[in-house]
Amino acid sequence: MSESPEVRLSGTPASAGVAVGPAIVIDSQAVVVPDLEDPADAFSEASAAVSRQLEAMCETARAAGRAEAGDVLEAQALMAQDPMLADAVAAALGDGAGLGEALQQARQQIEELFAAIDDPYIAARAQDVVEVTERISRWLAGVDVPDLGQIAEPSVLVARALTAADTAALDPACVLGFVTEAGGPTSHVAIIARSLGVAAVVGAAGIVERTRAGDPVAIDGATGDVVIHPTEVTAEAFAARREAFEAAVAAAEQFRGMSVALGEHRVDVPANAGSRDDVERAVEAAADGIGLLRTEFLFLDRSDAPGEDEQFDFYSFAGASFSQPVVIRTFDIGGDKPAPYLGIAAEENPFLGVRGARLYREFPEVFETQVRAILRAAADTQICLMLPMVSTVTEIGDLRGWISEIAAELTARGIRHEMPPIGIMVEVPSVALVADAVAPHVDFFSIGTNDLTQYAMAADRTNTALDEFQDPLHPAVLALCERTVAAAKRHGISVSVCGLAAADPLGAAVFAAMGVDKLSVSPRTVNLVKSAIAATEASTAEEMVRTALAAATADEARSMIANPTRSP
CATH class of the missing domain: 3.20.20.60 (Phosphoenolpyruvate-binding domains)
Incomplete structure (x- = not known):
């Protein structure tokens, strides 16, 4: 299938399913929040704008029948204007921090709050804090957030990390699956992937560095297997896995409501x-x-x-x-x-x-x-x-x-x-x-x-x-x-x-x-x-x-x- 040497990686299974297709690579870089004359007002304006963005994405997700994605986006929209976040930023600004540093301190404080909750689904809300503050930082820095909803060809998405908002925007007809370097099987990203029926592997170290746009990639969300430049034999094996999984899902419907x-x-x-x-x-x-x-x-x-x-x-x-x-x-x-x-x-x-x-x-x-x-x-x-x-x-x-x-x-x-x-x-x-x-x-x-x-x-x-x-x-x-x-x-x-x-x-x-x-x-x-x-x-x-x-x-x-x- 490819003249380049086959590369095999292993990640953590996040959403069952098998995908084979060309890669779209997202290599997110950190942004720098500039010094602003009135950082408190700038934060207030940015948090309101981000909240509106997330609310709009929530409505779009729910209109498409993606209830789980809508729930996550609604929670993030509320978090963007949560008094807890505003108070933490204000306190850091009052202590002399710049706006970028204040956002980092607030994020860390609230992230630790949720991460300490010993339920994997609730603790995953710590990632929401990271995503919301990152969106606010990007708005303040004038850096666009990648619009993954514009992917038009069936592809496998490769990224260092994806946000819940990123995942909620995915069209399952075009995004066959995704693989990331960060994240866990109980993160919101994994939960949304499972709800959409999109194959997903997380924690695949080195995937971004090894993959270029258009490279053929095969993933198995049930085993964590990832192959870049699969040979013809490997590609056929993954196609057989996909057929077997789809057949199992269809066959399992006979047990609905049965003992x-x-x-x-x-x-x-x-x-x-x-x-x-x-x-x-x-x-x-x-x-x-x-x-x-x-x-x-x-x-x-x-x-x-x-x-x-x-x-x-x-x-x-x-x-x-x-x-x-x-x-x-x-x-x-x-x-x-x-x-x-x-x-x-x-x-x-x-x-x-x-x-x-x-x-x-x-x-x-x-x-x-x-x-x-x-x-x-x-x-x-x-x-x-x-x-x-x-x-x-x-x-x-x-x-x-x-x-x-x-x-x-x-x-x-x-x-x-x-x-x-x-x-x-x-x-x-x-x-x-x-x-x-x-x-x-x-x-x-x-x-x-x-x-x-x-x-x-x-x-x-x-x-x-x-x-x-x-x-x-x-x-x-x-x-x-x-x-x-x-x-x-x-x-x-x-x-x-x-x-x-x-x-x-x-x-x-x-x-x-x-x-x-x-x-x-x-x-x-x-x-x-x-x-x-x-x-x-x-x-x-x-x-x-x-x-x-x-x-x-x-x-x-x-x-x-x-x-x-x-x-x-």
């Missing part, structure tokens, strides 16, 4: 959700309820915590949307000033700091308000309450006792409510290791593979330099999962898996083989996961688990799951 099982063991596939729109998408996908309803979005971009009635309305809406259970996770916020009204001291490592359940004792009124809203909503819907970031049996007992006290208070006041099933996120290795001791104190387990992997591998998942340690199918992580599932079965409680691992076809297969009851995934992948479970041979399930656990590396474990009759 699936591995042998006699039924496995439900609910959806993950973090907003009202997510709940509606889960309904459209005919998901088996909601396996993880993140509530952090209710607590952000505001000057005080959400009230009880506001939360009650949302939880009631989510619960009423399904005949199956909706699992609500109480707010899981990091330790480094996660919200303006939760002013706690910065942690050296927020992922190992005062967050999740550890934060509730410091802000009891916020936790109690949320629990009251959940208990009230549970009176009329199948709602479950899930506690994040717990690490000891004592902690679980204390929290359950606290929730019982809140229920007693509602009873004394004559307020309708119901005590829902109460479970925990198994994301700290200590809980997995003593799962038999924990199980009698909860009604269900939900394994959070994203956090469990980073803790087991001692590799912060926000550090792209450590991506090679982030495979949740590493035998060490699988051993913690298997120990948790076995304890749940012995004690007669259900166990689910949420996170990106549940949507991995190999992950879905091995977790179902372990005996996991639910795999909670993004709405778009519900039917693909059901298809993967249906395709798994029940006769080899036990051997699959045994050989995967006996493997030495993640690659070996994946090979054993794909070929369970082989010896490790």
Whole structure:
């Protein structure tokens, strides 16, 4: 296909799909904000202009049926004129900083705020801050933002980084896929790519330097494979991959609204959700309820915590949307000033700091308000309450006792409510290791593979330099999962898996083989996961688990799951 030598790179899978086409290369350069006579007025004018730009892009995205892109752009439009940003810039200007430096300081301050929140989708909002302040800087410097909506020929986009606004402007008919050097699989860019059905690979180091405009490029968003100047044989192989993926998506539609099982063991596939729109998408996908309803979005971009009635309305809406259970996770916020009204001291490592359940004792009124809203909503819907970031049996007992006290208070006041099933996120290795001791104190387990992997591998998942340690199918992580599932079965409680691992076809297969009851995934992948479970041979399930656990590396474990009759 090309006379130039073939170059193979490896990145992080971000959006499943295969693309082969000529490259369009975007090599964004930093801009310099000039010194201005009245920097405060200049910032005010620039932030208003950028907000209008983003609002217009939001309307365009929604008119094209791209709801996810519209949601992100709307949030960025609001962020451009958020008082938090304006106040941070004003404070830096007051300390004598120039406007460019003030924007950098404000960006860093707010970026750290969101990055500290231990939910990959919420923490990704840190990238929004970078994108918004970069747009403001470009407006002030008079530098145009690349208009990727003008790409007219089917191409593969190559860039050091893309913004959510860039991605939202892409036309899937012309942008076959994209590959970037920066970014992660839970960034807004990746989320939008998945919603558009565009193949994407992120974290492919050196791709911009090695690629020239027009170079043929092949990418596989499910494996992270990237090939520049593919040979004819390689191009044909990628074309075969594309045909296989498209056939799998079409075939998976037969499982819409259906139940699936591995042998006699039924496995439900609910959806993950973090907003009202997510709940509606889960309904459209005919998901088996909601396996993880993140509530952090209710607590952000505001000057005080959400009230009880506001939360009650949302939880009631989510619960009423399904005949199956909706699992609500109480707010899981990091330790480094996660919200303006939760002013706690910065942690050296927020992922190992005062967050999740550890934060509730410091802000009891916020936790109690949320629990009251959940208990009230549970009176009329199948709602479950899930506690994040717990690490000891004592902690679980204390929290359950606290929730019982809140229920007693509602009873004394004559307020309708119901005590829902109460479970925990198994994301700290200590809980997995003593799962038999924990199980009698909860009604269900939900394994959070994203956090469990980073803790087991001692590799912060926000550090792209450590991506090679982030495979949740590493035998060490699988051993913690298997120990948790076995304890749940012995004690007669259900166990689910949420996170990106549940949507991995190999992950879905091995977790179902372990005996996991639910795999909670993004709405778009519900039917693909059901298809993967249906395709798994029940006769080899036990051997699959045994050989995967006996493997030495993640690659070996994946090979054993794909070929369970082989010896490790």
